[in-house]
Amino acid sequence: MLEHSASEEIARFTARPAGTTPPAVTALRVEPVGDPQTYAHRLREVLSGAVRTGAAQGFDVDALDESRIPSWFSAVTATTAVRGTTAANGTTAAHGTAAAHGTAGTAGKTPADVPGEVAAGAVRYGADRDEDPWDLQEWLFCFDPQLRRWRWWDATTPDGHTVLVWLDTRGETVIPCEELRWAAYACGARSVTGPLPLPVEDWRRQPSAGLPGAPA
Template identity: 35%
Template sequence: MAAERLRSVLAPAVRLGCTADFEQESLPVDEVPGWFAAVGSGGEERVPQFARAGRGAYAEHTGGGRPWHLQDWLYRFDPDEDSRGWEWWDATVAGPSRVHVWVDSWGESFFGCQDLLWAAFTAGAVRVEGPTVQKAAVWSAERNSQPNP
């Protein structure tokens, strides 16, 4: 479930990165899930429990990291933005309560990923390990072992 929610958040952000005019004051949010838009905005009545728990887990994991406002998070997908050190690839289910998040870090083992952590935790991650560098073949083998939706 967390993998599907993570995909539902990252897919529109990646599309915006390819199509949006990042010179505008704000980016369109109509494709972003409402729960994700609400989790950083204070719209508590629209924030499901998994996202509330994720917001707390993010703060704990990052040593008090503040919630991301939706527009700030979306602007990280500006193709000219240098501070995002990763490119979305995939999420695979690795067990009953384990999801592997796959990104391209251009071979770097250490990269800025606070924005990715925010998405993962608010999508339902309870704990995050890594990042670790893996070869594409590891992802391919895991992806090919996934049940067809």
């Protein structure tokens, strides 16, 4: 099982990784609907909120705090009051339940909260994966380090158009990460492929994307 250092992972959401690099990394290749820097910033914000929630609250609870999750992400993520049973692949039996029961999303959120790129990405997830939007509580519980087989490494722009989302998987090339794929789409992706095993040297050559002060 992958050991997590939450503080180290949280730091990488707001700064390019420094120090020892993993011996092997994998990456999701994302084609954003809009600007890649804006996209990468959104993804960092969402995933950081989920990791920080787990670090602060733990997972031995009935419901996780949703206040660290951006309102626009909550607005495209269905919400139910009951958490499903965790399956062996790290997803839960409740996936899709909220959409099936007609739940529109977190209370108080309106379509006006959602950027157009985000709405388009959420639609693409359904089209590409043939899945309903994730339940927000279910999604948050997937960040339990006892279940999650990846940790955030970085996001880069190899060509100024696409975004590579780099993951430390401790050398594993095939991992369950549908919760990450949902976030990648829902932050405004037109397409998401991978995870793909890539040389860590590729990451070193590419500029990080979505960090504070990153060029547009």
